[in-house]
Amino acid sequence: MTNLFSSFDPTTNFNLSLNWMSSLLGLLIIPSSFWLIPARPTLLWINIINTLHKEFKILLNTNSKGTTLLFTSVLSLILFNNFLGLFPYIFTSTSHLTLTLTLALPLWVSFMIYGWMNNTIHMLAHLVPQGTPPALMPFMVCIETISNIIRPGTLAIRLTANMIAGHLLMTLLGNTGPTLSILTMNFLIITQIILLILESAVAMIQSYVFAVLSTLYSSEVN
Template identity: 65%
Template structure:
């Protein structure tokens, strides 16, 4: 049982003593009608157009031998934007506002491509640690800085997505909890501000999904 909207951030909330909050990640799969996959509609055509646009955008940033990679990042974008929008519905657990979810998306991918890069492009990976034109005396420091910046990449991806999704939700909750104590005039102003914040959150949900996928792809393209 949920006592308030802040409970949606609690991963230990349960139904019949079973921690089922994480199942919200797959709720939408049960809501999509079967005809969506077999019969063209405005929504399916719109989603296909978005995927085609993303493919063209991602394809321009990759090398000629990496033409199949955009499909993986389009899928990543779809998963994140889907969960971001689900989190805008009251009392639905927002999985992308937790590091355990965002790190699950960024860390395995980063580790796998780093292993691939060091095994197959060892010389290039070593050369990448020292930018061209670096003075000899600064080379040890540059190696240290580049190594640290490379290692924190999955963390920055995860924290960026988590912080942006949680900040908007908390602001909406804090404003909404003050509604019963306000007069009619301020209540109308509160509702109007909530609508604007929801619009902003919907925009942030799309932007953060795109940023997460495009940065992941750029990190992979470097390898």
Template identity: 70%
Template sequence: MMTNLFSSFDPISSIMHLSLNWMSTLLGLIFLPYLFWFIPSRWSMLWSLISAALHKEFKVLLGLNNPGGSVVFISLFSLILFNNSLGLLPYVFTSTSHLAMTLTLSLPLWISFMLFGWFKHTQHMFAHLVPTGTPGPLMPFMVLIETVSNIIRPGTLAVRLAANMIAGHLLLTLLGNTGNSLSMLLISILLMSQILLLLLESAVAMIQSYVFAVLTTLYASEVN
């Protein structure tokens, strides 16, 4: 019995005190190898089309100076999408609903962008702190605002992804725990609402992985 509403998100499955829940992060690798030697199917063709579309979009955002950088962000999109989608299955731990996972993705990328930008394009990074057309008296305030907004970027990326994953899972858990005390009519209504929420969560899983990858790509493009 859960003593806390958030207990459904706790990594508690273990063998010899070794947590196994975080191993679900690697489940997405199961779906990748067969693309290389199996006969192409509709799913593999669909994934190839999605990867090609993302490559075209990320290539435009990154510019001509970094044509191969889109591979990193497509891989990031794939990792988050697999974890978000597999987390909707029963008894599968959703690692992207924890800040430990989302911060691990966003913070190293942001730090690498900042180090590259400040060491390679120092003048551009200073110029980026003051938007074009800013009046002279407002420049110190704009520098402060831009600095703060730049510092909180990895936190907002991580919190956005984790909060969206937690919100839907909590709602599904709350509704599912009320089924024991309902009549057959209300249970049928509850079942339909759970199916609709599951469809909504599937859309959220795809949208949030896309948003995370696009925002990371935009942050990378600003340092060039």
């Protein structure tokens, strides 16, 4: 069973941990915006960024310029890493809590520090939802506090678990290939292609979910 999880092990035979290089490979894919006439991939990427900027601006409910750049950058980083993990022999860095917690924890901590320092009354009011009966107020404070504390964990674990689950399923199915007949092999290949399409969708959805939830958490403290 330990061999199944070997692709999620960041250790290498070299002194340098080259697996984490996959986190930087996305930089090679980002199209350059310095061309005189932008290429089609560049125009597509600019349109995606503009759409995300408009959506995050609505969610944030703030007029401060440049706030959406942080969340767009986080989405781009996770999206590239998720997609790179679908290529053979590339370590999926987003399937490791080291990376996902590194993204989620600083965001959450900075929101909490900003909220409690600038909007203390607003943050305290958030602990008791409107219309709560007086008898249930102590319990609601405990529940809201716990749900607030586990936010970075849920952000990180959701992304990690989704990336691991799909990759593991594809590995398990791929390992059964040599023992199958020609007819069953065709079904296996079709299933693997469908799974690959599904994983591509998961790669996009999970990066979007991470960015949107981070945006919503930041809008709560304002």
